[in-house]
Amino acid sequence: MKLTSFQKKMFALTVLLGILSTMQFRAVNSGYKYMSIKEMYANSIELESQNAELVQLRAKADSLKVKIDEFQKARTDVSIDYENVLQLEIENTKKVAGLTNVEGPGIVIIVTDGTRELYENERPDVVTVHDIDIRAMVDDLRNAGAEAISINDQRVIFNKSEIQCTGPTIKINDQVFAVPFVIKAIGDRKYLESAINEPGSFSESLRKWGVFVEVNTSINVSIPAYEGTMENQYAIQ
Amino acid sequence: MKTDKIWIGVACVILGVFIAFQMKFIQGTYLDGSTPTQKTTEILNEMATVKAEKKALIEEVENLEKQLEAIQGSASEESAIVKNLTDELNKFKAFSGRTKVAGQGILVTIDNPPTDGSYGLELNIAYDYKLILELLNELNSAGAEAISINEQRVINSTEVRLAGSQMNVNTIPISPPFIIKGIGNSKTMDGALNMRFGIIESIRDRGYYVEVKPVENIEVPAFNGTYKFKYANTVK
Numbered sequence: 235m236k237l238t239s240f241q242k243k244m245f246a247l248t249v250l251l252g253i254l255s256t257m258q259f260r261a262v263n264s265g266y267k268y269m270s271i272k273e274m275y276a277n278s279i280e281l282e283s284q285n286a287e288l289v290q291l292r293a294k295a296d297s298l299k300v301k302i303d304e305f306q307k308a309r310t311d312v313s314i315d316y317e318n319v320l321q322l323e324i325e326n327t328k329k330v331a332g333l334t335n336v337e338g339p340g341i342v343i344i345v346t347d348g349t350r351e352l353y354e355n356e357r358p359d360v361v362t363v364h365d366i367d368i369r370a371m372v373d374d375l376r377n378a379g380a381e382a383i384s385i386n387d388q389r390v391i392f393n394k395s396e397i398q399c400t401g402p403t404i405k406i407n408d409q410v411f412a413v414p415f416v417i418k419a420i421g422d423r424k425y426l427e428s429a430i431n432e433p434g435s436f437s438e439s440l441r442k443w444g445v446f447v448e449v450n451t452s453i454n455v456s457i458p459a460y461e462g463t464m465e466n467q468y469a470i471q
Numbered sequence: 472m473k474t475d476k477i478w479i480g481v482a483c484v485i486l487g488v489f490i491a492f493q494m495k496f497i498q499g500t501y502l503d504g505s506t507p508t509q510k511t512t513e514i515l516n517e518m519a520t521v522k523a524e525k526k527a528l529i530e531e532v533e534n535l536e537k538q539l540e541a542i543q544g545s546a547s548e549e550s551a552i553v554k555n556l557t558d559e560l561n562k563f564k565a566f567s568g569r570t571k572v573a574g575q576g577i578l579v580t581i582d583n584p585p586t587d588g589s590y591g592l593e594l595n596i597a598y599d600y601k602l603i604l605e606l607l608n609e610l611n612s613a614g615a616e617a618i619s620i621n622e623q624r625v626i627n628s629t630e631v632r633l634a635g636s637q638m639n640v641n642t643i644p645i646s647p648p649f650i651i652k653g654i655g656n657s658k659t660m661d662g663a664l665n666m667r668f669g670i671i672e673s674i675r676d677r678g679y680y681v682e683v684k685p686v687e688n689i690e691v692p693a694f695n696g697t698y699k700f701k702y703a704n705t706v707k
Contacts, residue, residue, distance in 0.1 A: 274510065274511060274514060276646070277514050277515070277518065278514060279636075279637060279644070279646050280518065280646065281514060281517060281518055281521065282644055283637075283643055283644045283645055283646065284518065284521045284522065284525060285521060286642065286643045286644060287525060287643055287695070288521060288524060288525055288528065290641070290642075290643065290695050290696050291525065291528040291529065291532060291695055292528065293696070293697045294532055294695050294696065294697060295528060295531050295532050295535060297697050298532060298535040298536060298539060299535060301539055302535060302538050302539050302542065305539060305542045305543060305546075306542055309542060309545075309546055316546055316553065317552060317553060317556065320543075320546075320553065320556045320557065320560065321556065323560055324556060324559055324560045324563060325705065327560060327563040327564050327567060327569075328563050329700065329703075329705055330567045330569075330627070330698050331563050331566045331567035331627070332567075332627050333563065333566070334705045334706070335705065335706040335707075336700075336703040336704060336705055336706060337703070337704055337706050338702040338703040338704050339702055340702065365608075366601070366605060369604055369605070369608055370601060370604065373604055373630055373631060373632070376628060376629065376630040377630040377632045377639075380628075381628070381700050381701070381702055381703040382703045390627075391627055392611075392625055392626055392627045392628075392629055396608055396611040396612040397608060398608070398612050420702050420703040421701075421702050421703075422701075422702065456706060457703075464562070464566050466565070466572075466616045466617075468574040468575055468576065468616055468654050468655050468656060470572060470573055470574050
């Protein structure tokens with residue numbers, strides 16, 4: 235039997251179709267999934283965040299292991315006073331919780347309302363200090379690695395200190411303050427100073443609007459302990 | 472006939488050059504030299520391993536914490552002083568956010584609006600992280616006792632920071648949707664956030680998606696990081 239050229243072509247095409255559909259079938263079956271570039275981007279961000287959490291968790295596990303060893307040793311070894319170890323741990327925890335007076339190198343920031351003349355139709359809001367300004371500065375300082383922060387000698391504790399506008403004054407730790415605000419922070423002086431002075435920081439825009447912001451570094455800044463309530467009514471462990 | 476063939480040849484060459492350009496561009500920039508399907512599988516596989524490892528680590532951390540508690544518990548059975556001290560330690564630990572807590576509270580979900588191809592600018596809540604800061608502050612004002620953002624507990628050192636197109640919280644990059652949990656009086660917090668011209672309204676006005684839900688029981692995780700002081704010294 236002799237094949238015509240049309241039949242030959244059809245044969246070749248059918249074979250090609252067979253190969254292609256097999257490949258497609260295998261690709262679908264092999265677990266490959268289709269993702270758009272956007273989804274892929276979202277996934278790689280997610281991956282990055284998960285990896286960062288892993289690092290965090292590993293560090294926590296390691297520190298817990300060290301602590302367990304320490305307490306185990308204190309329990310079994312008669313030469314170590316268990317109470318002392320416990321006492322030391324309490325001191326550390328209090329320090330982390332912001333319940334001790336601390337001192338160290340850091341910066342002192344003075345923020346107060348601007349004194350420049352207002353332009354025509356300009357609202358006075360622009361040159362006055364607001365609660366959001368103070369909050370953003372505190373956030374900038376935290377990001378620069380501040381270990382302790384106080385505003386007008388009120389220790390800033392994240393879960394208890396609200397910084398709230400109450401008209402002409404700002405409430406910090408349920409105490410009312412007016413300008414000037416003196417923010418103190420302990421940490422690396424260079425980092426902290428540049429967090430306030432750097433272009434693009436919140437204080438930069440404050441200065442541009444006319445609010446007075448002054449930063450001084452200091453070898454020794456002392457920051458008082460948080461003195462408010464510690465009672466929890468709703469949170470149960 | 473002959474010129475036609477030459478033209479087709481020229482077109483083929485141009486097409487070939489373009490395809491080569493396209494391949495080179497795709498390989499060089501987006502996918503580090505692998506095809507989209509390969510990259511996808513790679514990402515998904517890595518994600519699976521990372522998630523499994525995270526789960527294992529969380530379990531390990533919980534076990535270690537139990538061990539530590541057992542040691543401290545057995546020690547406090549022996550003397551009243553030690554028991555008092557241990558109780559005190561646990562109180563401060565809870566205060567500094569190093570324990571898991573649960574109670575009635577509020578659940579706030581913030582997400583970017585669905586992207587509309589016809590619009591030029593894309594909204595990203597991470598760029599407006601000051602709104603998140605304000606939201607946290609409103610929660611604190613309304614008496615929140617424990618707050619977390621995407622499972623990151625908010626503590627004294629917690630920063631909320633724009634980093635690239637993401638937001639860093641406790642130095643962990645997180646991306647929308649942001650799920651903010653707060654424990655406290657759910658009615659007060661709900662009312663404070665939903666106040667007229669309040670924070671939820673201003674977030675919504677910017678075009679983001681926000682949902683506030685008071686809940687009977689919500690769990691806020693412990694702070695998972697480590698905290699070391701390098702500069703601050705305790706003053707007696």
